Amino acid sequence: MRSDALYLRDIVDAADAVERFLIDAPEERFRLNELQQSAILQKLIVIGEAAARISGAIRTAYPHVPWQDIVAFRNIAVHAYFSVDWTIVWNAATVDVPDLKMQIEAILRDTTHKVG
Numbered sequence: 001m002r003s004d005a006l007y008l009r010d011i012v013d014a015a016d017a018v019e020r021f022l023i024d025a026p027e028e029r030f031r032l033n034e035l036q037q038s039a040i041l042q043k044l045i046v047i048g049e050a051a052a053r054i055s056g057a058i059r060t061a062y063p064h065v066p067w068q069d070i071v072a073f074r075n076i077a078v079h080a081y082f083s084v085d086w087t088i089v090w091n092a093a094t095v096d097v098p099d100l101k102m103q104i105e106a107i108l109r110d111t112t113h114k115v116g
Contacts, residue, residue, distance in 0.1 A: 004058050008104050010050040014043040015101035018093050027090050037086060040093050041077060047100070048074020058107070065103050 021039050022030075030036055051070040059067050073092060077084065 004055050007050040007053050008108055011047050011104045012101055014046040015097045017043045018097050022093060030090055031086055041084065041089055044089065044092055045074050045077050062107055
């Protein structure tokens with residue numbers, strides 16, 4: 001079984017990828033770029049999958065992270081892929097992911113709580 005630290009690292013790595021995929025990409029271009037949409041959506045799904053595997057101990061220790069919302073987004077993206085709302089994906093990628101990345105990096109740096 002993988003450790004919480006590895007799942008948290010997966011979230012940061014996927015967030016980094018989303019950031020790279022959005023460099024110099026205004027929303028108008030994103031809406032017309034199927035490859036970019038698919039790549040970003042896939043990384044958001046990775047984030048949701050990793051969040052779903054985080055232990056209850058970490059979720060309890062860090063309740064400010066919207067764990068359930070992240071997992072719910074992943075479930076919607078995977079199961080309703082034919083009706084994805086690209087405005088929601090854009091907002092998740094440009095607003096939620098950067099905030100989440102900072103929260104997860106803080107958890108990884110937190111030396112008062114062992115992540116493992």
